[in-house]
Amino acid sequence: MKIKKILIYLILLTIAITFTLPFIWMFLMALSVDGTLVISPGEILSGDYSLETFKNIFNLGYSQYIGNSFIVSILTTFFQLLFAAMAGYALARFEFKGKKLVYRLILSLLMVPFIVVMIPLFIEMKYMNLIGTFGALIYPKVFSAFAIFFMRQFFLSLPRELEEAAYIDGCSTIKTFFVVILPQMKTALATMGILAFMGSWNDYLWPLVIHSSDTMTLPIALNQLSGQYTTEWNVVMAGAIISIIPIIIVFLIGQKYMVAGITNTGNK
Amino acid sequence: MKKVLSLLTIFILILAGCSGNKEASDGSEETTIDLALYSVTADKEDTLKEIISMFEEKNPNIKVNYEITPYDDYFTKLQTNIAGGNAPDVFELNYENSVTYYENGATENLSDLLTDEAKSGYDQTALEGFATADGEQFGLPASFSTVLTFYNKDLFDAAGVEYPTDEWTWEDEMAAAEKLTDKDNGVYGLVTPYSYNEFYKTVAQNSGSLFNSDYSEVTMVTPENEEALNYMIDAINKGYTPANLGPDEDTNLFKNQKAAMLTTGSWMFGTFADSDFKWDVVTEAGNTEKANHYFANAVAMSSSSENIEAAYKWMEFYTEDPDVQKLKVENDWETPAVTNKEVISAYEAKSNGEDRSKVFKSLENGVNPPIPAGVSASELADTIDGAIQEAKLGEVSAKEALEKAQEEVENLMK
Numbered sequence: 001m002k003i004k005k006i007l008i009y010l011i012l013l014t015i016a017i018t019f020t021l022p023f024i025w026m027f028l029m030a031l032s033v034d035g036t037l038v039i040s041p042g043e044i045l046s047g048d049y050s051l052e053t054f055k056n057i058f059n060l061g062y063s064q065y066i067g068n069s070f071i072v073s074i075l076t077t078f079f080q081l082l083f084a085a086m087a088g089y090a091l092a093r094f095e096f097k098g099k100k101l102v103y104r105l106i107l108s109l110l111m112v113p114f115i116v117v118m119i120p121l122f123i124e125m126k127y128m129n130l131i132g133t134f135g136a137l138i139y140p141k142v143f144s145a146f147a148i149f150f151m152r153q154f155f156l157s158l159p160r161e162l163e164e165a166a167y168i169d170g171c172s173t174i175k176t177f178f179v180v181i182l183p184q185m186k187t188a189l190a191t192m193g194i195l196a197f198m199g200s201w202n203d204y205l206w207p208l209v210i211h212s213s214d215t216m217t218l219p220i221a222l223n224q225l226s227g228q229y230t231t232e233w234n235v236v237m238a239g240a241i242i243s244i245i246p247i248i249i250v251f252l253i254g255q256k257y258m259v260a261g262i263t264n265t266g267n268k
Numbered sequence: 269m270k271k272v273l274s275l276l277t278i279f280i281l282i283l284a285g286c287s288g289n290k291e292a293s294d295g296s297e298e299t300t301i302d303l304a305l306y307s308v309t310a311d312k313e314d315t316l317k318e319i320i321s322m323f324e325e326k327n328p329n330i331k332v333n334y335e336i337t338p339y340d341d342y343f344t345k346l347q348t349n350i351a352g353g354n355a356p357d358v359f360e361l362n363y364e365n366s367v368t369y370y371e372n373g374a375t376e377n378l379s380d381l382l383t384d385e386a387k388s389g390y391d392q393t394a395l396e397g398f399a400t401a402d403g404e405q406f407g408l409p410a411s412f413s414t415v416l417t418f419y420n421k422d423l424f425d426a427a428g429v430e431y432p433t434d435e436w437t438w439e440d441e442m443a444a445a446e447k448l449t450d451k452d453n454g455v456y457g458l459v460t461p462y463s464y465n466e467f468y469k470t471v472a473q474n475s476g477s478l479f480n481s482d483y484s485e486v487t488m489v490t491p492e493n494e495e496a497l498n499y500m501i502d503a504i505n506k507g508y509t510p511a512n513l514g515p516d517e518d519t520n521l522f523k524n525q526k527a528a529m530l531t532t533g534s535w536m537f538g539t540f541a542d543s544d545f546k547w548d549v550v551t552e553a554g555n556t557e558k559a560n561h562y563f564a565n566a567v568a569m570s571s572s573s574e575n576i577e578a579a580y581k582w583m584e585f586y587t588e589d590p591d592v593q594k595l596k597v598e599n600d601w602e603t604p605a606v607t608n609k610e611v612i613s614a615y616e617a618k619s620n621g622e623d624r625s626k627v628f629k630s631l632e633n634g635v636n637p638p639i640p641a642g643v644s645a646s647e648l649a650d651t652i653d654g655a656i657q658e659a660k661l662g663e664v665s666a667k668e669a670l671e672k673a674q675e676e677v678e679n680l681m682k
Contacts (some may be wrong), residue, residue, distance in 0.1 A: 060310040122352040131354060132335075208341050209348040213334070223338040224310050228362070229413065229535040229563070233516075 030054070030237035053238040062242065065221040070246075072137045072207070072217055073200040079142040080196045081189055088151025089177055093163070103152075109145040114205065122209060132212030141200060147192050154188040155181070190257030197250050201243075218243045299578040302356040303334040304349070306342035307411065307565050307602060315599040319592050323585050330578045350374050355570040357579040361407055363397050363564045363636050364645035371641060375406040376569040381580045382408075389588045393634045394605035398566045401482075407566030410587045411602035413534045414630040415469070415561040417553065421546035423448060423455065423528040432529070434629065436553040438473070438499055441529070445508035448528035457508040459518050460531035462500060462660050464653040465561060465637065470496040472559035472635045473552070478652075478677075483640040486681070488674035489667065497666040499555075501659060511660065522547075533563065534627045538600060541620040549622050551630040560630035561637075564605065603627060643680055651676050 033048040090096075091103050121140055122131075130136040158181065166176040182189070207217045216224075222239045225232065308316050313336065320332045335356070337345045343365055349355055361369055369375050382405055387395065390409055398407035417432060424431055427448050432441070445457030460466060468478060476492030479485065487493075503509040510521070519536060521527040525545055531552065540547060552560050567583050569576065586592060593604040593611040597618060604611055616624040639645050652673050659669035 061313075119348060119351050122348055122354070126352055126354050205344075208337070209345050213336065220338070220341070221310075223340055224336065226338065226340065227309050227535075228307060228339040228565075229533055230539065 026237050026240060029234055030241050032234050053234050054242075056235060057238050057242065062218075062221065062239070065216055065218050066242070068134075068215055069201060069218040069243075071134060072215075073197050075134075075138050076141045076200040077193055077196040079138070080144050080147055081193055083142055084144060084147035084151045084192065085182065085185065085189070086177070087148045088153075089155050089181065091148070091152045092155035106145045106148055110149070118205065118209065121206075125210060131210060132215060134215055136210045137207055137215060137217070140206065141203070144196065147196060150192055151185075151188060154185060158184055187257050190254045194250055194254040194257075198247055201247055298329055298331055299575050300331045300333060301358060301573075301575050301579050301582055303332060303567075303582070304342070304346060304356040304359040305334060305336050306339040306360055308334075308336050312599060312601060315595060315601065319586065319595065322592065323582060326585075327578070327581060330581065332582060350570070353572070355572050357573040357575055358567050358569055358583055360410065361398075361566050361568050363566075364639070366398055366407055366566060366568065367639045367641075368644055369568065370400065370406045373571055374568075376571045376573060376576065378405045378408065378569065378580070378583075379403065381576075386584055386588060389606055389608065391605045391607055391628075391631060393562070393631050394564050394566075397562075397564050397636060398568075407568040408583050408587045409564050409566045409605035411596075412562050412564040412605045412631065412634075413602055414563075414627050414634065415531060415533050416549040416551060416626055416630055418522060418530040418532060418536065418540070418547060418549050420522065420525060420528050421548060423525065423545075427528070431548070432550045432553070434551045434558075434626075436550070438553055438555045441553040442503070442508070445503065445529065446506070449506075449508050451507060454526050456510055456521065456527050458503055458529045458531075459513075459521050459527035460500075460503070460509055460529075461513055461518060462504065462509070462511070462657075464649040464656070466500065466531070467497065467652065467656055468637050469552075469559055469561045469635060470500055473554040473557060474499075475556045477638075479638050479640060483638070486674050486677045488677065489670045493670055494666050496555075497656060497659060497670065501666060504660060505662075534603065537620070537622060537624075540622075547622065549626050551626055551633070554633075558633040559635045560633050562631055562634035564636070565602065640681055647680065648677065651680055 028049075030053055031049040031051070033050055033052070087106075091099065091106075125131050125136045125140075128136075130139070162180055162184065163176050166180045171180065202219060203217075204219050207215075208220055211217065211220055218239075222236065222243055225236045225239055305316070316334065316336075320334065323332060324330065342360075346356075346359055355374065361375075366375075391412070394409035394412050395405075398409055399405045419432055421431065424444075427450075429444050429447050432444065441458065448457035449455060471478060471493050474492045474496040476490055476496055478488055478493070480487055504511050510517075518527070518530060518532060519539060522530040522532075523540065523543060534549075551558065567587060569579050569583065573579050587604070588606055590606075590608045590611055593606055593608065594614050596602075596604055597611060597614045600618070603615060606612075612628065615627075618624070637645060637649065639648065655673035655676060656669050658664045658672075659666050664672070
């Protein structure tokens with residue numbers, strides 16, 4: 001029995017080390033003075049370490065890019081949740097002509113890769129005079145087929161009695177939605193919120209083609225640290241560490257909702 | 269209800285606020301030109317701002333907007349912008365990608381705008397790199413880097429080998445590499461990547477060529493090319509050159525005094541500046557002729573630009589004005605491709621002991637990779653690279669590898 005336990009822990013430990021090693025390596029590289037890519041075990045302890053690289057990053061204007069990323073991610077997440085919840089509610093509860101068609105169209109959008117719509121979207125932004133603005137970064141990302149689908153599934157699992165009680169007490173549809181229904185959806189909102197925030201924070205292709213110097217987000221700025229011929233890996237790694245911190249915080253806060261949310265998705 | 273409405277209002281206001289109105293409001297006839305750049309890294313942005321304000325001072329009616337995109341993604345963004353009808357007036361191109369943009373008609377012909385006087389201010393090798401075979405100039409060279417042989421003087425002294433010279437041939441280089449290689453201490457005589465970039469250049473050093481002069485035929489399998497490839501393989505088989513190099517491994521070998529000679533670019537001057545051993549550079553050894561790989565970046569004008577005059581003014585100012593070039597040199601930008609003596613001596617004065625005149629000397633015999641019409645430079649490089657790798661591992665002979673490359677490149681060009 002004991003041997004079995006030890007064995008299991010040994011295996012788990014090996015897996016844990018395998019998965020955390022890249023992170024540890026990233027930290028070591030970020031702290032190293034000359035950014036040597038290959039460090040042998042002997043050098044780990046004897047190497048030169050300093051926090052200089054992090055200072056340099058902020059000297060390069062990274063506080064602005066971090067701010068931009070927060071603006072874009074928070075607004076995108078907020079409006080995506082709002083619209084997805086409203087659309088999902090309508091699709092789950094209301095009866096109207098063409099409802100099935102609308103729902104299927106939204107689902108079919110899940111299958112279209114973003115790159116296909118990128119250039120049309122770009123031209124659209126151009127005519128709306130939005131290129132290089134925060135609007136262009138946020139506006140197309142506010143609609144998410146997945147978020148609508150996700151929300152709809154959750155609304156379907158809510159008992160109708162809740163709304164019926166609200167109606168009998170004289171609540172309007174909109175008030176029912178915001179005051180009675182939405183508070184029941186905390187798990188779903190938190191799960192979708194984390195996913196939306198992570199997606200937006202890490203989004204690369206769209207911000208890349210549409211950004212201007214003033215609206216550059218962190219992932220794009222991060223790549224700016226590598227040059228045409230050479231790359232200073234310690235600076236890149238320090239930038240990468242800065243960029244994952246918010247994601248880790250958001251995930252830690254929302255983790256319990258997220259896990260609960262995922263286990264609930266299948267319920268109907 | 270109110271809540272929803274107010275939320276929607278906020279949303280619309282945010283969008284409206286962000287879109288802003290960018291048109292000039294003072295009524296004067298101001299031209300604004302947009303630039304797209306990649307070679308300006310974050311630490312060089314301040315210098316760019318300085319150059320722009322110098323330009324705007326001289327040309328009060330022109331306003332310059334710039335946008336920097338990291339090199340890795342620059343071309344994705346540029347393509348989308350051009351396809352979306354939003355091309356910047358002036359954009360930066362490197363040699364390898366420039367042909368594609370020219371062929372697709374994205375660049376403006378600058379031949380008529382370029383005066384003879386302005387022409388003579390550029391390094392001719394670099395200038396011709398951005399002109400078509402029939403002389404159409406589609407870009408002005410902004411900067412270049414050359415590939416050189418870096419050598420560790422201390423290791424040469426220890427092995428009692430004379431320092432390399434510009435006159436060295438492959439034979440001299442191999443003889444020196446043999447004496448310098450010290451397998452017990454893990455010292456390689458000649459660290460050089462086994463890659464397409466090295467291959468096409470080694471071929472040129474042996475008077476060979478991968479294509480005929482008008483690119484109508486692939487001439488991969490010739491005695492010259494075979495000899496060149498065998499020379500590269502030999503160095504690996506004899507242990508003078510490492511068979512596999514990880515990312516940055518070649519420069520780390522040199523930094524750690526495990527490489528007596530290293531083939532790399534002039535962009536490494538800064539990296540090796542504070543080494544605790546003596547080193548210098550020399551142009552690469554040739555066989556029947558000298559050939560050195562050079563990289564060049566240029567600025568090109570969009571064919572859809574409506575501000576041709578203003579855009580051209582900026583292009584010439586940015587690439588040729590001596591004060592601008594000196595400012596670039598001072599701030600460690602890539603070497604300007606100009607003939608101005610003051611700029612060159614300012615660049616040479618930035619040396620930490622290395623002989624920077626070799627950079628210009630190697631450009632005299634500068635070559636860059638062949639790019640047949642309709643084939644992307646990276647596609648060609650990957651194809652040939654794949655074919656020659658097998659020869660390195662000894663699975664096939666050099667000749668067989670070249671035959672494979674011949675066939676695959678022919679398919680690529682169909």
